[in-house]
Amino acid sequence: MPSILPVGDPAPADGLLPAEGAASSATRDLGLYVHVPFCRVRCGYCDFNTYTATELRGVKQSDYSGQAVAEMRFGAEVLRASGVADRALSTVFFGGGTPTLLPSAQLVQMLHAARDTWGFAPDAEITTEANPDSVDARYLGELAEAGFTRVSFGMQSAVPSVLATLERTHDPERIPLVVRWAKEAGLEVSLDLIYGTPGETLDDWSRSLDAVLENEPGHVSAYALIVEEGTKLARQIRSGEVAEPSDDLQADMYGLADARLADAGFQWYEVSNWARTPDQRSRHNLGYWLGHDWWGIGPGSHSYVGDTRWWNVKHPAAYAQRIAAGESPAAGRETIDAETRELERILLLARVRDGLGLRSLAPEFRQEVAGLIADGLVDGPAALRGSLVLTLSGRLLADAVVRRLT
Template sequence: MAGPLPVGDPAPADGRLPASAAEAAAGVPFGAYVHVPFCRVRCGYCDFNTYTATELRGAKQSEYHEEVAREIDLAVAALDLSGVGPRPLSTVFFGGGTPTLLPAADLVGVLRRLRERFGIVEGAEITTEANPDSVDAAYLRALKDGGFTRVSFGVQSAVPETLATLERSHDPAKVPDVVAAAREAGLAVSVDLIYGAPGETLEQWERSVDMAIALGPEHISAYALIVEDGTKLARQIRSGVLSAPDDDLQAEMYELADERFCSAGFGWYEISNWSRGVESRSRHNLSYWSGADWWGFGPGAHSHVGGVRWWNVKHPAAYAQRLAIGVSPAQAREVLDEPTRQTERLLLQSRISDGLPLAVLGERGRRSVAGLIADGLVEPRAAVRERRLVLTRRGRLLADAVVHRLLED
């Protein structure tokens, strides 16, 4: 299970938003995130809000789709009460956990409820995450027939030893078959990788990169392993059972991946994401980085609408209990002031290849750009000709330091 939720102001029982939200939300794209918090086993590195069967304390996977449907109805009512009004969804993303532990009919049923209550724009991107061993051809066809357009496979590695360290359960030799089944069903495919696991070598990572390219997906994500406090992996490293990830090696792994992906026809569009053309980018994730609105459904899910951010209670049982009595599952919220929103815009938009307009930087931030160019962290052409801040490959590796200089210089 993930660490504690943030501390915020009390959230109203009916989910009503403050009056400021209506004006701030006007004209802003709107999406939905559906959190499915169930996993067969807990991976040692995972800090997400997920639960195995022995941790559910009375919550039932078989009833989960009905509980999410109740929150969808509550969301529509709350937006109406707030003067925001439900907007058609531009993107829908089912994440977890392992959404595909639920029957395909349950996921399709939740999507149908979203369509009925909010509407979904024509050509919307509708994605679910999936473990390679949690779906088959029939399941994938059911998703496609039910309106899904995209599946994101948590492949993580092509190397059995690395998967064992990460405590992933699937057989990498079977991944090509499930990717082929997704393509046969007519779904776009994304492949997720993790690099820097304890003991992983550069050569092993190269095998994973080459495997991901050979699968022929439209999209690849590659994330550096982060050791989160409270996880089994953190305890193993602290006790000396496993070695900590090496920052320099992770940097080499990133550079190798970026070079190989770009040579294979993928372009980076966010620090950890590459796609075959603009049309294959993850529109849902881009909505986060560009400051759009979304409603997060499910235990522990976070939402943002009109400058208001809130988060649901964590445990599936507490989530179900609140919805059963018609009470919002939101545990707390915060109303973002303008300086906070500007800082978050800088943090998020500086991560993407479209870049951050220099005009949104304060005077001190604009003064720091010349030094960032001189240090090889920012693309000079984009900054000078297009007046945008775009990170170089080295800048992507040092993105946190770049943001710190923009805020502090």
């Protein structure tokens, strides 16, 4: 969740959605994202909308769960008043920030409020992100007992020097402990990695992959480091203090990850995500890529229902003020037109292994597929079966593929 908000239209204080938002809503899943905007320290590469204790300016971290619950109730009323179909939540995802900086009782309070407000589908997936140094066995057990089904650990690397460059505070030797505790509690485990950190070598990256595979998670995410403007890391690169990440090295790291994970029984299902089985995919994130609805709770959170997208005010103090007044915390919104909707559909589904059917493309763009196969970017046998599936090279050049299809 980048910290810079888009520019859009004013959002009404009552939050009501255009009538178009109700169209076909019964055919789409509904997910809930809960942003917990607190971190113990700010990592130098991160541009997410997060705050350390010294940056909160007049609001208390301990009040946040009650504010989030209030927005949940407000959101349910908005959806009903806007004529959107009443649906139980298919997925809930607590992200941040570091959700597990809050006491487990506060996460449980928000989860139970979500259940009481919307209800959960029988097989609802309920995930929280966690830093390895922010949980213990008791904490994870309390989450599992309350209904959480999945935990996504921000491992990032197993190499201390790489973690130091990223300004991550956990000890890599803690990873086996938290994974074991999560599994003993009955939680599915994802390990999240970043590759291409300045100074990271291919051998460093191989060590991190070794550590991941030794811990036998059900899911792995691996994202190339992106240097965001305004971050400490961007300033360090500009000053020459650290080297800019190498695109070629990042491509080699991605290829190594894909090969190692495939050999271990993982299958890629989205460009940056691998799972051992289809049941271990992140259904919450798939909801984003497949164009389902979601309501985002918290400062800076984004929501999407029908063709309406909106985003909340950034700072926790401004958010708290809106919630206390009983008003929508939205800072702005936009309604997606047909052309933008089609562009986004292709952009997102092309990244998903089994997402984009060729028949859904306009005829002039279907003609591009043969060239993409010849260029080694799209899998030929899958195309004959009617699906656009990126090859390894195509995943590395996914944006270029999309440009040829739109």
